[in-house]
Amino acid sequence: MSKKNYSKIIAHLSCLGAYLIFGFNIIVCKGLSNSGLMSAQLLFCFRAIGATLMFWTLSLFLPREKVAGKDLLRIFLASMIGLYMTQMFFLEGIRHITPMDCTMLTTLSPIFTMFIAAIAIKEPITLKKAGGVALSFCGVLFLIYNSVHDAGNVRQTEPIGIVLILLNGLFWAAYLGIFRSLINKYS
Numbered sequence: 001m002s003k004k005n006y007s008k009i010i011a012h013l014s015c016l017g018a019y020l021i022f023g024f025n026i027i028v029c030k031g032l033s034n035s036g037l038m039s040a041q042l043l044f045c046f047r048a049i050g051a052t053l054m055f056w057t058l059s060l061f062l063p064r065e066k067v068a069g070k071d072l073l074r075i076f077l078a079s080m081i082g083l084y085m086t087q088m089f090f091l092e093g094i095r096h097i098t099p100m101d102c103t104m105l106t107t108l109s110p111i112f113t114m115f116i117a118a119i120a121i122k123e124p125i126t127l128k129k130a131g132g133v134a135l136s137f138c139g140v141l142f143l144i145y146n147s148v149h150d151a152g153n154v155r156q157t158e159p160i161g162i163v164l165i166l167l168n169g170l171f172w173a174a175y176l177g178i179f180r181s182l183i184n185k186y187s
Contacts, residue, residue, distance in 0.1 A: 026106075029091060033091060040088060043091050047087065048087075067186065093167075096158040097162060105169065107140045116177035
């Protein structure tokens with residue numbers, strides 16, 4: 001197997017792993033949030049501390065990277081938009097929305113990202129990108145259409161949950177669209 005093919009397989013497996021983690025994330029975070037054990041803010045703190053420890057540990061085994069002083073403010077803003085705001089909207093919103101509705105709304109994130117990138121950094125919307133987003137959205141609609149709910153377990157989605165999950169997607173899209181050059185600059 002060529003190095004290029006191997007890299008593509010690793011990239012696809014990494015994306016699959018990330019989406020599996022995200023799928024389980026919705027269920028686990030909803031369970032924790034609705035259990036009353038912890039608030040959205042406390043759950044965010046645990047996640048942020050865990051991620052920080054994991055990345056700091058990983059950084060011990062990777063080469064040091066110089067960060068330009070002029071980029072520090074942009075990195076801070078990217079962190080606030082791409083990490084803090086998205087997570088807080090998600091963790092607060094998940095308390096007010098059913099997992100199925102949350103899943104459906106989060107599929108709008110690639111659509112938001114595609115349009116914000118087109119506007120903010122003039123990235124063209126290609127047929128391949130639009131087709132991928134449309135196929136993904138159709139898959140989610142298919143799952144929703146064919147899902148069966150136990151009437152005793154159905155919980156109403158509250159409008160605030162919809163707003164918060166949509167804001168989560170918009171802030172994530174803004175992070176990817178506006179800070180793409182910064183993301184690409186630093187590994």
